[in-house]
Amino acid sequence: MSSLYLNRLSAEDRSNLLQELHTRQSGNCFICGKTIDLQLHKNSIDIDHVIPTTLNGPDNPSNFAVTHDSCNRGKQDSDLRVARIIARFDEINEGVATESRAANLGDILKAYANGSYNFAMKAEEKTVTFSLPEVGRNDLVTLPLYVDALSGFHFFFAQLPIQYLHHDGKMNPRAIGSNVKKLIKEFHLKRPQLHVALGWITLQGNDAPKVRIFDGQHKAAAQILLGTKELPVRIFVNPDLDVLLTANTIAGTTLRQVAFDKSVQRNLGSALLADRMQRYRTDCGLAEDSESFSEQDLQRHFKGESREMKKYILDWIRSSITHHKDNKLRDFIEYGGRGSEFPLSYSTIEKTFYSFFISSDLLSTRFNHRAEEGLNPRQLEIDQIVNLMNIIAEEIFVGKFEPAIGTSRIENKVSKGEDIPEPHLIAYRMAKEEIIYNWLRYIKQVIQMAFVNAGTPFDENAPLQKPLPTNAWNNIRNFAISLKQLPLWVNRDMATSVFGGKRNNDFWKQIFEEGQTPDGQKVLGQRLDLIKMIQPQDGQN
Ligand SMILES: [Zn+2]
Known part of the structure; x- marks a missing residue:
C-alpha cells in the first residue's frame, strides 16, 4: 500500500490524520474490530486504503482506515472491507473450536x-x-x-x-x-x-x-x-x-456435488439408520422406543435396500466410536484428509481400528440384547474399541504429539537436523498408516491370547463383542509402552531410509517379523517378541 498522500504528510499531519480516523472508527481496528490504543499501540498501527488503489480506491483520507499492523499484515484480502468480514468469520470459527468443531x-x-x-x-x-x-x-x-x-x-x-x-x-x-x-x-x-x-x-x-x-x-x-x-x-x-435426507446423502457421496468427508458420510448413514428404525417400528406396530428387533430384521424388512441397510448400520457403529465423548484419540484425527496438523487421517482409522475390530456381520440378536447386564455385543464392541483407542492415545499421543508442529515434511526437517521433539517424532512415525496397520495386528493377537488363556472362544471376525479379560487391557498397555520405547522411532538417521516416503504394509510387516527390511537393512535388533512386550516394562514412563 504505497500512498503518495501519506508519504507527503509531515509527522504532525500524520498524527492528526490518525486521530481523525481513530475517532471515525470509534477507536477500533478496521479489520478485527478490537480497540486501538493510540498510545500503547503507537508503534504497531497501520494506515491503509480501505479500497485498494488498484481497484480505483482514492488516495485520500476518505478511503483510509487505521488498523493494528499485525491485522493489516495478516489480512486475507487486499480490500479491507472483505478482510474485515473474513476476520469476523475466523473469529466465529475460533469461538466454536472449543467444542471441537468448526462453524456452521x-x-x-x-x-x-x-x-x-x-x-x-x-x-x-x-x-x-x-x-x-x-x-x-x-x-x-x-x-x-x-x-x-x-x-x-x-x-x-x-x-x-x-x-x-x-x-x-x-x-x-x-x-x-x-x-x-x-x-x-x-x-x-x-x-x-x-x-x-x-x-x-x-x-x-x-x-x-x-x-x-x-x-x-x-x-x-x-x-x-x-x-x-x-x-x-x-x-x-x-x-x-x-427422501430429503437420502437425496442430501447421495449428493454428498455418489454424486459428489458437495465435498462430504468420509466421517460426515458416516454421520449421515447413522441418521438414515435411525430413520429406518423408526419406520420399522411404525410398520410393525412397535412402541416408539422399542429395540426388540435385530440388525438382520432390519435388513430383511427393507429388502430393496439390503446392501444400504448394512452400510447404515456400520456407519452408525463407526460414527458412534469416532464421536464418542470419551474418545481421546479423536483429537488426533485429520478429518478433511488434506490437513497437516494431526497424525492420523480418518481414512487410516477406518483401515486399521475399524477394519480390525468392528464386525461387519449383522447381528441376529435384538438391539437391546443383554443391554441391562452390560453385555450387549454392539455396545461392548463400541465401548471396547474406544477403550483401546484411549490406551493408544494416552501412551503415544496425548501431551506428546504437538499439533503446532504438525506433520508437514517432518522427516525432511529431521534429516536437516531440525530439533523435532522425541515424543512428537515417535507419535508421528507410529501413526503412519502402513506402520500402525502392522502393530495394531499385534494388538489383535494380544487380545486373542487373552481370550484363549481365559478359556473363552475367540471370534476372529468379532474380536471385541465379548468383554475382554481384565489382564488383556494391561497387556495391551504394556505392549504399547514396549513398542514406543523401541529405538527406531527416534533414530534420526532413518529419516531418509525406512521413514522416507510411503511404504506398503508388507514392508513393515517384514520389519516387525524379521527385524529387517525386505532388502536386508537392519531396523530392529530382532523380531518383535510379543510375549516379552506384554510384560510390565522397566523404566515405564
Ligand atoms: Zn486489529
Whole structure:
C-alpha cells in the first residue's frame, strides 16, 4: 500500500490524520474490530486504503482506515472491507473450536440474526399465508404454493428475515469450509449466483414450525456475513424427510456435488439408520422406543435396500466410536484428509481400528440384547474399541504429539537436523498408516491370547463383542509402552531410509517379523517378541 498522500504528510499531519480516523472508527481496528490504543499501540498501527488503489480506491483520507499492523499484515484480502468480514468469520470459527468443531450456518445466524423465531404459517391447496409479527410486520402475506413435478413435494419461494431461518444440522452436518471466503469476495464484488437456499418446514405434529435450511449453507452464510438481512429460500412444506435426507446423502457421496468427508458420510448413514428404525417400528406396530428387533430384521424388512441397510448400520457403529465423548484419540484425527496438523487421517482409522475390530456381520440378536447386564455385543464392541483407542492415545499421543508442529515434511526437517521433539517424532512415525496397520495386528493377537488363556472362544471376525479379560487391557498397555520405547522411532538417521516416503504394509510387516527390511537393512535388533512386550516394562514412563 504505497500512498503518495501519506508519504507527503509531515509527522504532525500524520498524527492528526490518525486521530481523525481513530475517532471515525470509534477507536477500533478496521479489520478485527478490537480497540486501538493510540498510545500503547503507537508503534504497531497501520494506515491503509480501505479500497485498494488498484481497484480505483482514492488516495485520500476518505478511503483510509487505521488498523493494528499485525491485522493489516495478516489480512486475507487486499480490500479491507472483505478482510474485515473474513476476520469476523475466523473469529466465529475460533469461538466454536472449543467444542471441537468448526462453524456452521447456525453459528453465523446466532452471530448476525437479532433473534430467532418460529415461522407461523398456513397452507391451503395452492397458497401459503404467513405473517412476521416478531419483526413488527403484521400484514398477512399470501404466496403461491407449487408442486415439484418430479418429487410431488409442495414448496413456495419467500424472502425471509434471517431471524426466521434455522440451520438443519441433522440433514447437513457439514461445517462451513474456508471456500466461503471466496464466495464472500465474489458476492462483495456484486456478482450474483444462485443464492436461493433450500429449506423445509413441517406443519404436522407437535414440533414448533421452523424453517430449517439444509442446502445452500455456504452461499447463505456468505450473504449473511456480507450484511444481508433477508434471504431468498425455497421452502418445502411437509416433505418426506427421509427422501430429503437420502437425496442430501447421495449428493454428498455418489454424486459428489458437495465435498462430504468420509466421517460426515458416516454421520449421515447413522441418521438414515435411525430413520429406518423408526419406520420399522411404525410398520410393525412397535412402541416408539422399542429395540426388540435385530440388525438382520432390519435388513430383511427393507429388502430393496439390503446392501444400504448394512452400510447404515456400520456407519452408525463407526460414527458412534469416532464421536464418542470419551474418545481421546479423536483429537488426533485429520478429518478433511488434506490437513497437516494431526497424525492420523480418518481414512487410516477406518483401515486399521475399524477394519480390525468392528464386525461387519449383522447381528441376529435384538438391539437391546443383554443391554441391562452390560453385555450387549454392539455396545461392548463400541465401548471396547474406544477403550483401546484411549490406551493408544494416552501412551503415544496425548501431551506428546504437538499439533503446532504438525506433520508437514517432518522427516525432511529431521534429516536437516531440525530439533523435532522425541515424543512428537515417535507419535508421528507410529501413526503412519502402513506402520500402525502392522502393530495394531499385534494388538489383535494380544487380545486373542487373552481370550484363549481365559478359556473363552475367540471370534476372529468379532474380536471385541465379548468383554475382554481384565489382564488383556494391561497387556495391551504394556505392549504399547514396549513398542514406543523401541529405538527406531527416534533414530534420526532413518529419516531418509525406512521413514522416507510411503511404504506398503508388507514392508513393515517384514520389519516387525524379521527385524529387517525386505532388502536386508537392519531396523530392529530382532523380531518383535510379543510375549516379552506384554510384560510390565522397566523404566515405564
Ligand atoms: Zn486489529
